[in-house]
Each structure stands twice: as structure tokens, then as C-alpha cells.
Amino acid sequence: MNKVKIKFPDGNSREFEKGITAFQIAQSISERFAKEVLVAKVDGSVIDLCGKINNDTEIRFLTFNDDEGKEVYWHSSSHLMAHAIKSVYPEAKFGVGPAIDNGFYYDFDIKTKLSEEDILKIENKMHELSKENKTFERVELSKPEAIDFFEKQSDEYKLEILSELDESSETISIYNEGGFTDLCTGPHLPSTGKIKYVKLLGVSGSYWRGDENKKQLQRIYGVSFPKKKMLDEHLQKLEEAKKRDHRKLGKELDIFLLSGNVGSGLPIWLPKGTILRETLENYLREEQRKRGYEPVITPHIGNINLYKTSGHYPYYSDSQFPPLILEEGKDEYLLKPMNCPHHFQIYASKPRSYKDLPIRYTEFGTVYRYEQSGELTGLTRVRSFAIDDSHIFVRQDQLLDEICDVIDLIKQVFAVIGFKDFTTILSFRDDNTEKYGGDIKLWEKAQAELKEAAKRMKLTYVVEEGEAAFYGPKIDFVVKDVIGRKWQLGTVQVDYVMPERFDLEYTGNDGQKHRPVVIHRAPFGSMERFIGILIEHFGGEFPLWLAPTQAVIIPVSQNFINYSEQIVKDLKDKNIRVELDDRNEKVGYKIRDWELKKIPYMLILGEKEELSENISVRQHRKGDLGSFALSDFIDKITIEIKNKDYTIN
RNA sequence: GCUGACGUAGCUCAGUCGGUAGAGCACAUCCUUGGUAAGGAUGAGGUCACCGGUUCAAUCCCGGUCGUCAGCUCCA
DSSP states (O other), X not given: OOEEEXXXXXXXXXXXXXXXXXXXXXXXXXXXXXXXOOEEEETTEEEOTTOEEOSOEEEXXXXXXXXXXHHHHHHHHHHHHHHHHHHHOTTOEEOOOOEETTEEEEEEEOSSOOOHHHHHHHHHHHHHHHHHOOBOEEEEEOHHHHHHHHHHTTOHHHHHHHHTSOTTTSOEEEEEETTEEEEOOOOOOSBGGGOOEEEEEEEEEEEGGGOTTSOEEEEEEEEEESSHHHHHHHHHHHHHHHHTOHHHHHHHTTOEEOOTTTOTTOOEEOHHHHHHHHHHHHHHHHHXXXXXXXXOOOOSEEEHHHHHHHTOTTTTGGGSOOOEXXXXXXXXXXXXXXXXHHHHHHXXXXXXXXXXXXXXXXXXXXXXXXXXXXXXXXXTBOSEEEEEEEEEEEOGGGHHHHXXXXXXHHHHHHHHHTOOOEEEEEEEOOSOGGGOOSOHHHHHHHHHHHHHHHHHTTOXXXXXXXXXXXXBOEEEEEEEOTTSOEEEEEEEEEESHHHHHTTOOEEOTTSOEEOOEEEEEESSSOHHHHHHHHHHHHTTOOOTTTOSSOEEEEESSGGGHHHHHHHHHHHHHTTOOEEEOOOSSOHHHHHHHHHHTTOSEEEEESHHHHHHTEEEEEETXXXXXXXXXXXXXXXXXXXXXXXXXXXXX
């Protein structure tokens, strides 16, 4: 047979000469289409366009609009960047350079510490190389040939990767474009000329193989596009995102303060931020009350022995503030890094019956962790934070239902806020037994139960092994911040280990002592991180129920301050959070000011309003809504607050 | 913690190739009493992050510390 039958995504098929390249097939569709095409997908795997087709198959052509097409585009861009680096710094040795969610990076080892100007030089070089439009050529080698090749270049990192490849199961391939060769499985773009608009975004250090004991290489991040408009839009999006950054908005809207005089990573809640936080806390308190939780309050420090029992100390001493030592070895305290040991003391303070369970203690408990200085960012990673914590003590037969109820609560919290873009991760143990406490059989049980609960609650989740806490597996709810960093918010953790360590028990209906299981859970995760993300989620335009200031009264002139004060009083009586702007300024000036502060409603009061005993309402972003009777306005916003509406009209 | 960058008024930033600094906004006072995104005038505000060194002289150069930012690592 000299023909191959090719099936296309639209269901049609055609015959071609055997050995035809994917590119030629694309050309047969149209020259213009062939120009757009980057790679082809054949029988489920992505291949180079120069790949020959020798069997009957299905083919799909991928362009930059396909995720897999983008990935190849950015991967090839990273090769081109490496090429550019190599031509500016010939001694450069390369680590890895993959495509990532929004672009690509490459890790490499050179003596020069790169500056912004150096990056620009590399970027310009990339444009030059792209214009040469060299083809990417794939060459397959045996392992010894490949080792020989990279030894000649004394490319130690590539050799390390090679040494770990299994030659019997993997084809070793290298790609060459314009004299630059890299170890790579591909696939790649047909040629470098496809990479048209490149922006290198920054340089930083990164440990070889992600291991802090290994050498630190330099990493350049970049992004590239086939059209200028796409690059411009991307850069514009990055700029827009910066405006929503909670660190910027937190300052502008007087939500929180980070002061070096207090200490880094120790946020201070300003009056406006405190309203926001307490509103969220009260909402959760009310939900928890309905679900049978009991609030408790515990101290911020605890005897160090508590943490020796729990196993947190000394294994995590690196990430704790050092102990307060009153008498060496006898009287030492720790700023609490978590609330659980305190809550366990409450449980253990008297005998418990199986009839008492589940017991659900809850506390907005502030904990202190000595996070590495380089990790601190705004409110999302801090050294003191309040966990909306709860420890639920259950019997084995209650565990699954209880986990489901907790998931239900977390889902409800996220829905009320309007978080839709989150991922759920089942964090399980891996084979590294040293990292985890307790009996492996109990772990397997706990993991199975979490999985079962996730299924029952219809969560779409991924399993990540090795991400569990040392005392048990967990379900984490993860969201991204404005610059794409992922943060864990809500969490549910199943714990068979701590009850053992603290010797917790209850009397069963058989008269025997039994061990309860503990669920650690936090829907917000921490108030700090949650509100950090919340600020970015709303871009500072909080829904009415959360807005620290819900309405501002603006008298048209000083003559209407009396009337305004009367309206302020009426609104305050109805628990509306209202401010009076009695500054000696024009209306337009004040409106602009409060629009920038993103205040939901402004009430403009002048002669017209005073005579008719009405108010004029202006809504943030929407403008003038016209004249209302005060009582109608109060009714309207009371409903809006009660419903916790979050849609910005 | 590591690599790199940065730190000037409350905020956003300019500036000094070494001779102790400037704008806009905000703030205060006065004029103005104005109707849906900036009315006018005047004024006050800075140990140029901190500590050392070099120098006749340091905000500027050098070293250290602290803080911030990006990334890595870590995150009970």
C-alpha cells in the first residue's frame, strides 16, 4: 500500500501518499491554514509538522488558539531564548526550560548576574534569531551518542538528565535550530520565524532540580505571541491585574497595615478592614451556630509540652517563633502555631460518651508561625493569622457524614462570596514514611473516606501525593491571586494521629473506651489570606453587605449639613454603615473622591431633597439613580444586604 | 533562608556624574456655598530606611542591617 487514509476532525477523510508530512497535509487544505498551523495531533499525540505519516490515522492541526499549540509555541520560545542566551554568553550551561501556564522559562548557569539591561539584550537577540527563521530539526540518538554529544559541550545538567533516562523505553531526541542544539522530547514549531513577539518578564534565582541544597541557577521568565495585538493585550492584562493587587488596594482603602515597627508579616487590621473581617466572621459564626458548632476561646500561647505531645515540636522548630523561656527546661511556652492542642484539652477535660459526639469546637484562633522572610507577601503569607478553626470529634461511624457537612459549609461560603474559580485538591501521603505519623492502615482509611466524601459532594478534584499534613490527609480548596500564584484557603483534614498522641477517648455503648477521630477544618483558611484574595476578587469593589462604608452622605453645600445629619442618624439607626462628607468642597469633587474609594452608594442632599424630604441616590459605577423616599432606599438596601448580593451591576 | 532589584513628603514619583532636595495628589488656613468624577489663593510637611566607612563635605560612593518586590525553596 502506498496510500494512507487520513481522517479529519470534521469526519471527512482523504487519501495521501504514504510518508507525506503533516505540513503537506495542512497545505492541501489551504496555504493560509498551513501558515497558522504549529503542530499536528495524530492518534492522541502531538507531533512536529515535519513528521511523516505512514499509517492510516486521524489528524488534527493545532494553532496558537489550542492549549496544546500554545504549549509548543512557548516551549519552542524557550529554546529560542536559550539560543539567544548562548550567543550572548557562550559559556552558558542549561538546565530545563519548559512552557508554563502563561509563557515559558529557562534555567541556566552563567557567571554574569543578569540585570534588566542584559535581559533586554537577550530579548533583542531573540528577535534577531527569529528573523533568521531557522527550522527546528529533530534528531534521534542512542543514549551513548547523546552522552557523547553533551559531554563535548560539557553540559553537566543535560548529562544529569540523560543519566536518568531509560534508553530502552524512551527515544532520546535532540532538536537543532540554527546551530543551537538542545536535549528535548519535542515537539516543536516548524521554524523560529513563527515566534514573532517576545517579552522577557524578569530574571531570578532557582535551585537546580528545585532542591535548595543544589546550585542556584538563573531563570528568565518570558512570554511570546504570534501577533502583536496578543502581546499588547497580555501586557495590558498584567497591568490591570496590578491594580487589583490586595497590597495596593489594602493601602488605598485603609484595610490593613504592615509596619516594620511592629514586625514583618504581622498585619494590623485598620478600622475599615476590621469591619470587613468581623462581617465575614459573624456570617460564619451564624452558619456554624446553625450547624451545631460551639465557640470557644483559648490563649495565644501554650506550654511547650503541649507541642511536644502533638509532635509539632521540635520537628517544626524552624517555622516557629522561638520559645519563651521562664525557667530553662521547666517553664517554657510557645506562641501557638496552631489551635488544635488547646482544643484537645477542652475535649479531654472530662469524660465523653458516644452520645456526646460529634463535638464541634470553633474559634477564630490567631496563630504565629515564623515563615521564611522571602515568603512573606501582603496578607496572603504572614506570620500571625487567624484561622477560622474548628476541631470536630466524631465516632468512626459519623466521620463520612461529618466530612460531607464540612464540605457543604465550605461550598456554601465560597458560593456566598462568589468564588467560582477554585480547584479542589486531595492531599494524600506518599511513600516517605518519615514525613507522617500514625498507622498506615488508618491513613489509607482516612484517604478513602476523604475521597468518598469528595465524590458524594460532587467535588471535581485532583489527587496530589505527598501533600498531606503529617497527621493526616486533607482536602484543600485552592484559588489564584491576581498574579497567578496559588493559595490554599479552605481545608478539611482527617486526623487519627493526634487523638492517639493526646490519648483522647470516649465511652462507647459497649462500655469500652474508644478513640474519636478528629476533623480539622477551616472554610476561610485564614482571615488574612482569605481577605487578601477577597480584595483581589472584588477589585476592592465589595458587595454591599461587606463594604466597610456602605453609603456616604454628600450635602450640596454647607447649608444642608443639618438635613444630612438627620439622614445619617436615620441610616445609622437601621445599622447602615454611613459617613457624612461635610468638607467644604464642591459636589463633583466629593463624588470623584468617593467613587475612587469604591463606596457603593452616595446620597446627594440639597435644597430639592430637603424640601421634598427625599434623597438623591448615586450608585458606584452606575451613576445617578434619581430621587427616593428615604424609607424606600432603606428597604432596597436592607434586602441587598440580607441577600448578600455580590453581582456588580 | 537563597538569587536579583528596589527603599526620596501621608500617596505616586522626579532629582543630585558628592556641596543636606522638588512636582502632582492628599493635608491645613482663607476666599468661594457650589447639583452628580478635580473651583481658587496661601501654607505646612522630608535625619533622602537605619548603622558604619571613605571624603573638607555623603541622600548620592563602599560595607553591613532592616524592610519591600519578583522568583526559587518552604508552608503544621
